[in-house]
Amino acid sequence: MSDKQIFHDSEFDLLQKTRWFSGRVAVYGILIFWTVVCLFPIYWTITTSFKMAPNVMQGHLVPLVDFTPRWLGWKSLGLSPDTIWAESTVREEFLKRFTNSTISALASSTLAVILGSMAAYGLSRFRYRFGFMRNPDISFFFLSQLILPPVVLALPFLVLYKQLDLLDTSIGLVMLYTLTVLPIVIWIMRDQFSSIPVELEEAALVDGLSIWGAFLTIVLPIALPGMVAAFILCLVLTWNEYFFAALLTSTDAKTLPVMVASQTGSQGINWWAMAALSTAAILPLIIIGIVLERYIIKGMAAGAVK
Amino acid sequence: MSKEGDLLHVVTFDDMTPMRLRLGKLLIWGSAAVMALTFAALALAEAGYIGLEFENWRPALYGFLFWSVCLCIAQVVLHGEQGKRTLFVLPAALFVVAMVIFPLVFALGIAFSDWNLSSPTGRQFNGFDNVRQMWGDPFYWNALKNMAYYTLAILVEYAVAFGLALLLASDIKARKFFRVAFLMPLMLSPVAVSWMVGKSMMEIRFGPLARLARWLGWERPSFFGDPEVARAMIMMMDAWTFIPFMMIMILAGLQAIPRELQEAARVDGASAWRGFWEITFPLMLPVSITAILIRIIFKLKLADIIINVTSGGPGGATDSVTSFIFREYRDRSNVGYGTLLAIVYLVLIVVAITTFMKLVDRWMNPRY
Numbered sequence: 001m002s003d004k005q006i007f008h009d010s011e012f013d014l015l016q017k018t019r020w021f022s023g024r025v026a027v028y029g030i031l032i033f034w035t036v037v038c039l040f041p042i043y044w045t046i047t048t049s050f051k052m053a054p055n056v057m058q059g060h061l062v063p064l065v066d067f068t069p070r071w072l073g074w075k076s077l078g079l080s081p082d083t084i085w086a087e088s089t090v091r092e093e094f095l096k097r098f099t100n101s102t103i104s105a106l107a108s109s110t111l112a113v114i115l116g117s118m119a120a121y122g123l124s125r126f127r128y129r130f131g132f133m134r135n136p137d138i139s140f141f142f143l144s145q146l147i148l149p150p151v152v153l154a155l156p157f158l159v160l161y162k163q164l165d166l167l168d169t170s171i172g173l174v175m176l177y178t179l180t181v182l183p184i185v186i187w188i189m190r191d192q193f194s195s196i197p198v199e200l201e202e203a204a205l206v207d208g209l210s211i212w213g214a215f216l217t218i219v220l221p222i223a224l225p226g227m228v229a230a231f232i233l234c235l236v237l238t239w240n241e242y243f244f245a246a247l248l249t250s251t252d253a254k255t256l257p258v259m260v261a262s263q264t265g266s267q268g269i270n271w272w273a274m275a276a277l278s279t280a281a282i283l284p285l286i287i288i289g290i291v292l293e294r295y296i297i298k299g300m301a302a303g304a305v306k
Numbered sequence: 307m308s309k310e311g312d313l314l315h316v317v318t319f320d321d322m323t324p325m326r327l328r329l330g331k332l333l334i335w336g337s338a339a340v341m342a343l344t345f346a347a348l349a350l351a352e353a354g355y356i357g358l359e360f361e362n363w364r365p366a367l368y369g370f371l372f373w374s375v376c377l378c379i380a381q382v383v384l385h386g387e388q389g390k391r392t393l394f395v396l397p398a399a400l401f402v403v404a405m406v407i408f409p410l411v412f413a414l415g416i417a418f419s420d421w422n423l424s425s426p427t428g429r430q431f432n433g434f435d436n437v438r439q440m441w442g443d444p445f446y447w448n449a450l451k452n453m454a455y456y457t458l459a460i461l462v463e464y465a466v467a468f469g470l471a472l473l474l475a476s477d478i479k480a481r482k483f484f485r486v487a488f489l490m491p492l493m494l495s496p497v498a499v500s501w502m503v504g505k506s507m508m509e510i511r512f513g514p515l516a517r518l519a520r521w522l523g524w525e526r527p528s529f530f531g532d533p534e535v536a537r538a539m540i541m542m543m544d545a546w547t548f549i550p551f552m553m554i555m556i557l558a559g560l561q562a563i564p565r566e567l568q569e570a571a572r573v574d575g576a577s578a579w580r581g582f583w584e585i586t587f588p589l590m591l592p593v594s595i596t597a598i599l600i601r602i603i604f605k606l607k608l609a610d611i612i613i614n615v616t617s618g619g620p621g622g623a624t625d626s627v628t629s630f631i632f633r634e635y636r637d638r639s640n641v642g643y644g645t646l647l648a649i650v651y652l653v654l655i656v657v658a659i660t661t662f663m664k665l666v667d668r669w670m671n672p673r674y
Contacts, residue, residue, distance in 0.1 A: 260501065
């Protein structure tokens with residue numbers, strides 16, 4: 001038994017190994033760096049909502065190590081453990097805005113998904129002629145709405161809604177939101193439907209279903225994942241919408257982003273209060289993002305790959 | 307796919323009795339008449355010719371809804387099976403026409419008038435005064451110039467997004483975790499981001515980013531004092547929220563490319579670098595262009611962050627067109643001028659995007 005090792009890696013292979021290893025380090029380094037970039041603001045906001053003035057000023061970062069978490073920020077929203085059962089006007093206000101946002105987002109996304117799926121199905125299966133417009137023109141007509149910047153519609157709608165007495169109502173907001181997300185739904189769903197073989201509906205029709213029957217009972221269940229994807233994307237866009245809400249709502253139908261925006265200036269260094277409000281505003285979508293990430297990615301990928 | 311006829315072809319037996327045809331026509335024209343009557347009554351009442359009092363124009367909306375429903379029913383009555391197919395597209399089409407075409411026509415009317423919503427005089431037609439005012443408005447041109455800068459920043463965003471997508475598509479552990487983490491900024495509302503990043507993290511005394519900047523040697527960090535820096539900060543915040551969007555699209559494109567192509571290139575002796583530039587990148591061009599185009603469209607709507615962080619300052623250096631019009635309206639509540647600016651913006655966008663698409667089309671499908 002000699003001490004000398006007989007079989008060993010050649011010089012070249014060892015070099016490869018270090019190169020592979022340093023490559024791995026670089027890859028994970030970048031990935032972790034970007035994860036920090038993406039998550040730090042969220043972490044910062046959530047932890048700040050538990051801070052007090054000295055913590056903010058001394059730049060404490062890690063709860064329990066740097067500072068003891070306090071419910072100060074949440075108390076100012078009326079959502080801390082000791083205030084949650086008490087009367088609180090701030091909480092009332094917050095919950096009202098939260099409900100408004102939820103209603104606007106859910107209703108407009110639902111409406112957009114219904115209208116959009118129907119239109120997309122029709123366009124992917126039948127040939128139409130509306131005057132001079134044929135299928136490609138109709139599709140283009142729908143998709144071109146994406147280009148329309150909201151500012152073009154905002155002021156005319158302000159005037160129109162004033163005449164129609166729809167200013168500061170959720171219905172008015174829902175109709176506008178539906179309009180803004182409709183092209184996205186049609187885009188995603190057109191892709192979905194064209195990937196479903198026509199033979200399925202043909203079989204259903206032979207078996208005696210009507211066209212609408214086949215659409216509702218055969219096609220829709222298959223396209224459901226796509227619809228969920230479209231729905232979630234709409235939800236994200238409408239929940240976060242600020243511009244129309246800022247212009248068209250004032251007291252009754254004001255949504256959460258408008259509330260957040262109206263508080264940013266007035267708080268000074270009371271960061272804990274703003275942080276709690278921001279956290280409450282972004283939390284629903286963060287949860288949706290984590291739980292339904294698969295669908296979001298599916299939805300955004302739908303148009304990209306033909 | 308066949309160009310002629312329906313993809314889902316069905317032979318139907320439709321026996322349209324004259325009675326049914328008449329009923330359908332009656333439905334369309336009858337409801338149209340009801341709608342027209344409502345409009346006329348409202349207009350007359352507003353002008354004061356008839357003694358009816360309406361609180362608002364909502365009856366006109368109900369009139370339109372009634373007509374739309376009747377039009378949809380009439381399709382089935384008139385055309386039978388064919389009509390049922392029209393029903394798939396008609397509701398969406400009616401909705402979009404009512405919500406876009408009509409307001410746009412209305413906007414054209416507003417654009418050439420002086421209309422202060424809070425003044426009692428109401429709308430005053432003022433011809434081309436608004437155009438002249440726009441021509442001499444340095445802030446509007448400045449905002450347009452800023453939009454050009456903001457749009458150019460997309461190239462950097464695209465590069466970053468492509469890099470991240472390549473990393474995510476490569477052979478890594480915990481891919482799902484990284485994907486979720488990278489997706490997160492997209493879920494946040496721009497308003498929340500403008501507080502979280504713009505107002506607190508970039509706060510010059512206590513913000514963590516200011517601390518970081520000081521630690522890196524920037525003595526007196528000020529993120530929104532200098533015009534160039536402020537613009538770059540807005541770009542970065544916007545990029546931060548939207549890079550995931552491009553990244554996901556590019557990732558989907560990358561995953562659709564068969565692995566064999568890269569493997570074949572590797573066998574033929576291509577380095578990773580050449581393999582990327584000569585195989586992956588060209589194959590990704592269509593996806594890239596779609597992603598960039600959609601990103602441009604979203605970028606042109608940029609406003610929320612600017613309104614909430616800098617409100618255009620310093621000296622209009624960060625203004626986007628949308629935020630400028632928003633402030634213009636909020637400060638002077640003049641609908642007319644703002645609408646004209648918006649319409650000019652729309653025309654510019656349509657021209658620019660059409661040119662862009664034509665150029666891309668020429669470049670992707672060269673005709674020799």
